[in-house]
Structure formats: C-alpha cells, structure tokens
Amino acid sequence: MKFDAAELIEHYRRMLLIRAFEERVDALFAAGELKGTSHLSVGQEAAAVGAVAALRPDDPVTSNHRGHGHFIAKGGDPKRIMAELFGKEPGYSQGWGGTQHMACFEIGFMGSNGITGGGVAIATGAALAARLRRTGQVVLAFFGDGAMNQGAVHEALNMGAIWSLPIVYLCENNLYAMSTPIRQTCRLDDLADRAAAYGMPGVVVDGNDYFAVREATRAAAERARAGEGPTLIEAKTYRFLGHSRGDLRVYRSKEEEESWRTRDPLPRMRDRLIADGVLTEGHDARLREEVAALVEESVEAARRAPVLPASAITERAARIRSTAPSVILNAAQRSEESPIGGDPSPLAQDDSKADSTASRAIYLSEAVREALTEEMERDASVILVGEDIGVYGGAFGVTRSMLDRFGADRVIQTPISENGFVGVATGAALNGLRPVVEIMFMDFIALAIDQICNHAAKFRAVYGEQAKVPLVIRAAAGGGRAYGPTHSQSLEAWFAHTPGLKVVYPGTAADAKGLLKSAIRDDGPVVFIEPKALYNQRMPVPKGEYTIPLGAANVLQPGDDVTIITYGRMLPAAAAAGARLAQEGIAAELVDLRTLVPMDAETVAASVQKTGRALVVHEAHRTGGFGAEIVCQVLEHAFHYLDAPVRRLAAPDVPIPFSPSLEAVAFPTAETIAAAARELVGK
C-alpha cells in the first residue's frame, strides 16, 4: 500500500504530540497543578493514530477514560484539551467534564467516557443512525480489554453484528484493567476470538505498529462501509505509565515493562519513515521541538484562561430542565442534513388544536399508539426501539401494526439487552434521530440505569452543551395487574433524582397522547411512564392532533377544602375519592402533576395556598418516593398557609405482593384516599 508522505508525517507528528502532551500532563499532576485524576496513553499512540488514519474525516469516534490520545488523533486541539484538564472555560466541555468527559461533535469525536465500556453501545447507536440516514459514515469505537467484560459491551457488539452496522470495534488490549491482568478475567489468549460469538470477524493486530493498525482498520472500515457489518480488532499494546495518577504499578514487573519499552511505537514509526525516505533526523528533531512548544503553549494558555462563572451552575441546571427548544445543534442533529430527518411538519405546541367537542373513548394503549404513529408520520427521524415491538406489538400491544406501517428500519426489535439498546438509542439520538425506546416493564429499567443516568442524562450538560439527546424512554409501570414484585414497580423517583432527565407520568389517555407527542419533540431525554393498569381502560381522547406541554399540572377538579396531589394510576382512584368526598360536602381540589420533572410547583402551591391542606398520593413506595419531593415543595411554597400537617399516601416499603387480594391493599385506594382527606379536614 502506497501512503502519502505528508500524511504520514502528520500522523507521526500526532503520535509525538500525544506523547509530549501526556508526559506534560503527568508532570503537571506530579507538581500538584492539575487536580483529580487522568489516564494517560503513553505507549498506545500507534493504536489511536493508526486507527483514526484509516477513517474518513466525518467518521464518528467514541472513546473511553483513556481518551486524550484518541482525541488528538481525531484532530482535537491540544489547547482546548489542556484547558479542559485545567477545568477552564475554553476547554471542550468548559471545565464541566474533565479528562473523562470531553467531546467535539464538530470533528466527530463523540467523547471520552468515565464509565468503563459505556461508550460502546453509544457508538453502536451512532452507527445505526449512520445506516438509517445513509450518511456513508463508519463509526470507530475505542475501548479497553477491561471493557470487554462489561455486559453492555457484549450487548452492543451483538446488536452491531445482527444489524450489520457500519462500525469498527477497536479493543486496545494493554494487558491490564487497572491492576487486573486480562489473563485473570478471560480464558482466551486473544480477545478477538470473542468476535466469533457475535458472528463477526475478529482480527489481532500489533497495536504498537501504526501501519498494522491502520491496515486492519482500513479493511474493517471498508467492509463496514460496504454494508457487511462490524469487525472486532484487538490491538495488543501496553501503557507505559500507571493506570492513573498514584499507581505504583506493583502488579507488573520491571522486566515486563522494559520488554514493552523495546516495542515503543514512536521509534518504530520514526525508523520506518526514515528508512522509507519520508523523514530525516533533522525533520524529526524539528517536529519534536514543534510539539513540545505547542504543549507548552497549551499549558500557558490554560493557566491564563478563565473558569466559568459560578452562575453557570444554576443557569445550566435551568437549561437542562427547560422544555423550550434548545439552540444546541451538532451537524448530525441539524435536520436539513439528515436524509430521513427532513423538516417535520409544523404543528402548534399547545392543546388548542384538540377538538374536545369531538372526543371519542379509546384505550390508553391506543392513545399512546396514536401519538407514536402521528409523530412517526410527521417526522421521519422518529424510530421505535424495544423488545418484541414488531409483529407482537409489544407486551401490551401498544405498537401493534406499527411494523407493517413503518417497516423494520423504524420499528427496531431488539435482543433482551436493556442497557445496550438504551445506549444504542442514545447514540442514535446524538446523531440525528429521535428514538422512542420501550421498556417492557419498568422494573427492567434497572438494567439500563447506567445508560440512562450516566450517559443519556448527562451528555448535554457534561460535554459543554454541544449536543442534545432527543430520546424518549417509555416504560410500562405500576401495579394493579397481579404481575408480582418484579413487574409492578413505579420507579419514577430514581429518575427524578438524576439531573438531565425529564420525567412524565400521565394518568389519562388524553394526557398520555398529548404529553407523549411533546416528549418526542422535546430535546430530551424524557422518561415517559405509562400506568400499565390503565392501558385497557377506555377514556375520552380528543379527535385531531394536539400536544400537551411538559411541565404543566392539570387541576382536574376544583375545591376549597383540601388539595389532593397525584399522578399516574392513582389519578382515577383520587378522582373517585373526590367524588365521594363531594357527596359528603368536602370539596377536594384534584391536582394531576402529569410531569414530575420539571414539576409545576406553582400550580401545587397555588392550590394549597387556597385550601390550606395537602394530601400527596402515589403508588410508588413511601420512603424516598417522589411524594417526599412534592411535600417539600408544598412546605417551601405554602407552609404559612397550612391548616393541617401534610399527608402522604404511598405503597408500603415492601416488595409488591403477587396475590391479587394482597396487591389490592398494598396501594392507596379511593377508600384510603378519601379517609385521609377526611382526617385532614377534621371530618
């Protein structure tokens, strides 16, 4: 293979730059000038630069915690990387992310990542978006040997393979995951052999040889671009320094380290370039001086650079919570550049289009399906992702017939890999699609917590607001159907507690439809919780297209004596309680929160200020439940108006029992709600 001399020199320069950058960072830590930690890639320069050298400039790359080298290889500016390590505003993440959370979407670097293995599913989602949008891109996912033992990595490799996605999985096997040798955690000599289990080619390559890595990646990328699917490349390499700051390297011998030093990728590249007449000794010396000066300049500039003002914290918190469309756009997220994105047809963002005079009674599950169908008709970037959502139509029939209507490219049935497919959806959302994930039973969302809370939720804020994550995660929640302890939970509190997520929980079919349409159009990510016991209840739903804004509570029934605040499946029970109380002369005001994050605290406060009494009801467990947050908001905004202590009704702190008769008494009911309200008003 003939290489362009100028290109080879540039790649060699990048390898030198990575080495100089990392050694300078090491010294800055030793001097106490840099804080926190970092994972340096001295010794692994050929794997980073060789792999990226085989890509198109617009091919996305994902990285891991040891990401400086990958970033520089992809064209990252060392000044902005250094500024990030100093925690300064000109840094790629404005000092928010630090070493393990740096990205530059404009050059296709989708981020270093602090969760071992976390980026691989996201990379797979980027590849899904590339395929559906027909961009011709191939994604390169860097990860380590340690990450190879993460479930999410297995899940992602499998999905990459079954869908023949355009992606190259590049495992830098540097023999250790922190201190743990790979031979202790894997029975195979070559991790590439695992590729056979996914049905993709596995290739072992000398990771310290730029040319070998480049050639292996070129072949894999060519195959992927031709639609033949992914390849797993294992680049055998070695990190010369410790795992991170403060690592005394007691787990490996001096002899081993010295033997790897003889295979240092830099002299190997230099010698080859000199032998081929591409480089001279003098040119080499000049390149070294040049990169040393650039690194020094980066340090000086970072020292002088400002830190974001303290006000940035509250401002960013407000922005990630806001339901207003954001101005964040990376290239892939500009709809006009997306062949399948197109321009969604305009539609008012309020419920004024609803024709409530012409409502009809439909099941809540149908209302959800209508929302999905209308949004998929309107915007070709909306896709569905989940288990058994194809011919079966999902466990509750919500997506029934949608496969026929929209085809397998847009109704994507997955393996049972919740963490993996949420990560895939996140990667797709970052690259121009608007995925709607279905979690069959909300209980299973526990398996996807990492991808939801550490990745989807954090992406926007942590990477300096370079990208939004327009992702909806629908989850069928709650009890009432005798499904037992692992199929009946209402886990909204887990997500309300994680900054960056919006949490929506409708209790009527009309709201489910209007809110889901808004959630799909939101910059996200949104956890959209559907009370499964209400799926097969018929309720009035307006005809015509309409949306209901996120973050707006609904006063379902006015009253002056007591405020009942609830959401989801407890809504019909609370309404029944309200009707009973009315017959007894107690006027209960019923506030349906509809959206938990952002919460409409104003409507709650205004109601309690009027009634002087508050009863909070939810079907989730009591301790640490979202009710505690509602109560606190009441105390913060209406304490002086209270005529009685605030009450809370919830499921007791015990797993939900299967026995239908036990289950019936494990949740608040119309009777217990009415009784609590009576007590509050003293009747």
Ligand SMILES: Cc1ncc(C[n+]2csc(CCOP(=O)(O)OP(=O)(O)O)c2C)c(N)n1
């Ligand atoms: C989920 C998770 N578990 C543990 C860690 C702590 N940790 C950070 S890097 C690392 C080792 C990763 O090894 P490998 O994937 O081989 O990459 P390498 O460090 O060798 O480059 C560990 C245990 C983490 N960041 N995330």
